[in-house]
Amino acid sequence: MSSVVFVAKETSPDEPRVAASAETVKKMIGLGLEVVVEAGAGLLSRIPDADYEKAGAKIGKATDAKTADVILKVRRPLDKEIKSIKQGAIVIAIMDPYGNEEALATLAKAGATTFAMELMPRITRAQSMDVLSSQANLAGYQAVIDAAGEYDRAMPMMMTAAGTVPAAKVFVMGAGVAGLQAIATARRLGAVVSATDVRPAAKEQVASLGAKFIAVEDDEFKAAETAGGYAKQMSAEYQAKQAALVAEHIAKQDIVITTALIPGRPAPKLVSRAMLASMRSGSIAVDLAVERGGNVEGVEAGKVVYVEGVKVIGYSNVAGRVAASASLLYAKNLLTFLETMISKETKQLALNTEDELVKATMLTHGGAVVHPNFGGVKNEGAA
Template sequence: MIIGVLKEPSFESRVSLLPEAVAALTKKGHELWVEKGAGALSFSTDEQYRQAGASLMDRDQVLKAKVILAMHAPAGGSLTPGTVLIGIFQPLYQFRLIQEWAAAGLTVFSMDMLPRTTRAQSMDVLSSQANIAGYKAVLLAANTYSRYLPMFMTAAGSIAPAKFLILGAGVAGLQAIATARRLGAVVEVFDTRPAVKEEVMSLGAKFIEVEGAADASSAGGYAVEQDAAFQAKQQQRIAESITRADIVITTAQIPGKPAPKLITNAMVNSMRPGSVIVDLAASTGGNTSLTKDNEVLVHDGVTIIGNSNLSAGMPSDASKLYGKNLQNFLQLITGKDAVLDLNWEDDLVKGTCICYDREIINDRVKALTT
């Protein structure tokens, strides 16, 4: 099977496959076509791809491959009907584009729609990238913050440790907790899912409990919408904690809907000058009322960083993990002799596929387009 790897847009430093992943797929009998310069921002040269067994081509040539790997929706050039497109396409937000792809006869797999089951863990791109985002969020906050993170006792006096508040204890939140604790900070954590309390506490953080949350056990690890009574209690507890916080990292998102507004302007105003907020939900509206996607702003001395693409700040390892996720998924959809073999009885194949045979087949996306 011919697999094409596209160069990503200028804002993206990651690539779908590093040379090591190309070599592994080549050994399995696949033919790899890589767009020239695709790995440059991930510190992988065209020569390294050649040595791994890939053919380096112009974009128009790569687009003729049977399977196209691209993290973001490809721009420029045209795809022929029957082409299989695999990436992170956010179909719950980009459903108009999905309609166009379905009409064009493309088979589209969006890895962010992969069912989050135990069997899917090795293919879970959201988790692999969120882990990096949580780590980078703490480093970015520490670099922006005007004080130390750990406690220091010096001849000139003592420095109190920084206080973190992390909203959301998913993969990104848990990594943020671990990283902040390693750097010596004091950490409080809020999450609507009581089930994560034990994991939060095992990392050395304090868990803020609010009773009455809606059951999120069937939401695949995501937050779910809460009723008005819970939201009121939630806001009160967050307001109490945020006045003590020096750094806040927010990660809460609800698939297919705007990010919940957890931090009001009044809460931001209650923080002391020099405090920092890193909002990882910026691309879906942000968890604060002031967040601007891909922007850094200062409100009454509080720096608010809106960045949902922090994993791209570590392009080498982010690409390595993403590529391994794709290798495992490609193994799922290819049979003997490295040919495409789509088993629609497999819940991972069916759940990840968005459109096939000129129809949108994912129920959640279909509901948005009718």
């Protein structure tokens, strides 16, 4: 008997993405799975039910989750959705586990085996499953588009018979996946771009995209990167020196985009009201870390507000603002991970709890919270 995969329609009003595409449905069926897609699940990502049906899925309703062996979602199931999960079912989603231990306990009590895609280790084998990268890439792109939409001047330099329009000066703070895409997008639009990051490896990446690198390059800077490729928390002394350099630089910028987001921690404050006040009136700041409190002082989640004369953009779920693209990438991330749980011989679910990807991402299993970071017992080799 085939295992049943249920693709849920997101219940959060600000979540337009979906966890499967017509392409991934077709591939799941090719793996020997039966796929049921909740009616209307893909509409906000430009995937009509007919496309899923053409790929071989059945169109169902929310209660069909009760018969599913695997549930694919974008966001962690809410309490009302948890009631429709059968015991032992696998749930794969962006679980947002930090600070949500109570929700994890509820999922464990329901007997669900849950996986947090955002905890996927950054290793070669898991690159195609890295939702943080796939979604951050689009968020970095959209940050520049949002900034350009609010900016009341042209981005590129234009030389006309009536005079010259100067190029916009864009400063990107944080040169991870989102930051690098923001740099590339701003450059494509003709802006003069600069960027900063506390990781030494970022300097070469920034330069390769044609942007100027801005940082205090002392001994602490040269050692500032974790084994996982994330930025380390810097000392107060370094932060003060870097803030002084950045403050001087920001005063000359038209658009500032901040991308500093450390998983499970409050976002570091990078841009103060004083820095905003030093910018020209009508300048733009885009904060991509608003979900963790924001990098820009005065930012408000889900809003565009004026702070010290600067338009501060604090949209939530920025990748969701390009949902049609984001869903295609996210769906592929999920499919690639799900494939590791399917036996090639039997075409049945065969969960290997010793797999490093499973160890790193499994939150609940067998009625308990099992991830060591969230109250579970630490297994040898667990990430």
